[in-house]
Amino acid sequence: MKYPEQQPEDGARRIYWTQKALTAWIVTSTVVTLLVLGMLLYAAIRFLPNRAVRYDAIQEHFKYGSTGGEVNLGFPYWIWQAAPLLCPDYLPADRLAPDYRARVAAHAARDGAAERLALSREGYKSLGLIYEKGLDGRDKDLPVGVSKRRNFGLDRVFLNCAACHTSTVRDTPDSEPRLVLGMPANLFDLNRFEDFFFRCTDDEQFNKHALLPEVGYLGGDLDLLDRTLVYPNAIWLMRDRVQFLASRLGFFYKQPAWGPGRVDTFSNAKGIFAWPWKNLPGWSTERKVDPESVGTADFPSIWLQAARKKRADGAQMQLHWDGNNDKVEERNLSAAFGTGALPPIIDHAAVGRIEDWLLTFAPPPYPYPINAPLAAQGEPLYQRYCADCHGNSGRDFTGARVGFVTPIEAIGTDRHRLDNYVYDLAVNQGTLYAGTPYRFSHFRKTYGYANMPLDGIWLRAPYLHNGSVPNLRALLQRAGERPLAFYRGNDVYDPAQVGFKADIPEENGRKFFYFDTSIPGNGNRGHEGPAYGTDLSDGDKTALLEYLKTF
Numbered sequence: 001m002k003y004p005e006q007q008p009e010d011g012a013r014r015i016y017w018t019q020k021a022l023t024a025w026i027v028t029s030t031v032v033t034l035l036v037l038g039m040l041l042y043a044a045i046r047f048l049p050n051r052a053v054r055y056d057a058i059q060e061h062f063k064y065g066s067t068g069g070e071v072n073l074g075f076p077y078w079i080w081q082a083a084p085l086l087c088p089d090y091l092p093a094d095r096l097a098p099d100y101r102a103r104v105a106a107h108a109a110r111d112g113a114a115e116r117l118a119l120s121r122e123g124y125k126s127l128g129l130i131y132e133k134g135l136d137g138r139d140k141d142l143p144v145g146v147s148k149r150r151n152f153g154l155d156r157v158f159l160n161c162a163a164c165h166t167s168t169v170r171d172t173p174d175s176e177p178r179l180v181l182g183m184p185a186n187l188f189d190l191n192r193f194e195d196f197f198f199r200c201t202d203d204e205q206f207n208k209h210a211l212l213p214e215v216g217y218l219g220g221d222l223d224l225l226d227r228t229l230v231y232p233n234a235i236w237l238m239r240d241r242v243q244f245l246a247s248r249l250g251f252f253y254k255q256p257a258w259g260p261g262r263v264d265t266f267s268n269a270k271g272i273f274a275w276p277w278k279n280l281p282g283w284s285t286e287r288k289v290d291p292e293s294v295g296t297a298d299f300p301s302i303w304l305q306a307a308r309k310k311r312a313d314g315a316q317m318q319l320h321w322d323g324n325n326d327k328v329e330e331r332n333l334s335a336a337f338g339t340g341a342l343p344p345i346i347d348h349a350a351v352g353r354i355e356d357w358l359l360t361f362a363p364p365p366y367p368y369p370i371n372a373p374l375a376a377q378g379e380p381l382y383q384r385y386c387a388d389c390h391g392n393s394g395r396d397f398t399g400a401r402v403g404f405v406t407p408i409e410a411i412g413t414d415r416h417r418l419d420n421y422v423y424d425l426a427v428n429q430g431t432l433y434a435g436t437p438y439r440f441s442h443f444r445k446t447y448g449y450a451n452m453p454l455d456g457i458w459l460r461a462p463y464l465h466n467g468s469v470p471n472l473r474a475l476l477q478r479a480g481e482r483p484l485a486f487y488r489g490n491d492v493y494d495p496a497q498v499g500f501k502a503d504i505p506e507e508n509g510r511k512f513f514y515f516d517t518s519i520p521g522n523g524n525r526g527h528e529g530p531a532y533g534t535d536l537s538d539g540d541k542t543a544l545l546e547y548l549k550t551f
């Protein structure tokens, strides 16, 4: 093949155009590179930070601080605010104002953002979540027990320790509730809380088309990227994560309702290991349960952990209701699971702060009058009957059997919680944190319930591990004389019975939880007989009760 001969002008033009092309290429590629770098930098600044809201005061950290769980399960902040407004039908109707749903349904855009947020909070209150008032006299943004962290480019929220270990006390129905840190979360209905999110995320409405406008009404400051990319993905991810959780933890749909202040601790732990529960009998349909599959327990108090590190034989106390773990730090880590803080993401420093504080953090003293001479009469009775198992007093936990386990045959209380914690679960828990210094090694199967210190016992009603006895006076009666049923979830105190008001069915149209002791797992027998003070004279019981108020 023959090529035409090249002319000199052609060569010059070619060099000219080659230079032009080169310059254009350099300019374009520089611009593109800068653009890409800029976008990467922007993305990094926007999506990489992983930081929780930090609180210097330990009490604030306990109430609102993060233990790391949001990284795993955190709900996008604005979806948290929007959920009750999107799914009011899945909130417990008997705990809501009768017109709540109508107010939510009334044209959303007509309400201001502040009204809309207030409606959202009102919804969460029906699940027993507690809002403190801010300096402006309005409810704070998030309830006690919910923490916030920025991660993956958006604010995310989830439960922390305070959700299950903080509650309120009122002197009368009209008085202001007082927040008490470290006491059992008697008002929080974790059962309904989970049910609410399981159902809401499963609803066909749970999508960006319904949620993003609601976020707008709430005053959500979402920008273009949030609306087109971040939130649509986050909604999808949240739905996916919560539905996965439902598949692991939905066992409670087969159980009798827990009621506020209670959780089936170790069925949840079994959920982590994908325990098969789908074929179990269901309480609501068949009126029967598998005896090993119900272990519903009261939230405990968590004060004064340091004094729990030593019992008569020098070992640490065996704690949890059945005494299945004798290491404080391991109980804390295990508890952190409840906050979604699983091994890879838990914030050990944040948990450590709480752990250190709980070593010596003590319950508040009994705030009502105590008849000192009567209490003094009660003290020797306590020493004689109770101190061996429960410690010398509300602060001195010395006692030959404190922190040991009393066999189920002797204590005679409901055995579901005990039997629910099976040997195989203890073995499985031994694999948690494997390969790290935190590896679990202190869980064991026991055969009874733990003899625990009684610090702040006035705040720990209803009593026994399953919360089946409404007040201390009833606990000092033989089981046959204790109430067969009562109401839970009231924070008004009853100094005469020493416990919370338990005979009132509702307040302002909001129903309290009807606790039926004949249901499996709710039995109120046991802890009775001469050794447990139930055979004392009425006068002696009243003196003993008075003394217990000093704890």
Ligand code: HEC
Pocket: 067, 159, 160, 161, 162, 163, 164, 165, 190, 263, 265, 266, 297, 298, 299, 300, 301, 302, 305, 319, 320, 321, 322, 331, 332, 335, 336, 338, 339, 351, 354, 355, 452
């Ligand atoms: C989902 C509710 C929930 C959350 C969240 C939770 N706990 Fe607990 N916690 C419980 C329950 C229930 C028990 C009792 C378990 C049992 O024996 O059945 C318990 C037991 C404990 C105990 C042992 C109490 C005793 O004397 O036996 C400690 C200590 C404790 N939790 C601390 C914490 C800390 C610290 C956090 C946060 C990192 C936390 N908990 C988060 C529900 C929770």
Ligand code: HEC
Pocket: 321, 382, 385, 386, 387, 388, 389, 390, 401, 406, 411, 413, 414, 449, 450, 451, 452, 454, 457, 460, 462, 463, 464, 465, 466, 472, 475, 527, 531, 532, 533, 534
């Ligand atoms: C043999 C040991 C033993 C003796 C003696 C004993 N208790 Fe108990 N006590 C226990 C155990 C174990 C439990 C937990 C039982 C359960 O929850 O099923 C318990 C639970 C309690 C509780 C409920 C704690 C809570 O947080 O719900 C109170 C209150 C209590 N005992 C008070 C007393 C008093 C008062 C006496 C003396 C009159 C006494 N006990 C005698 C072992 C004992």
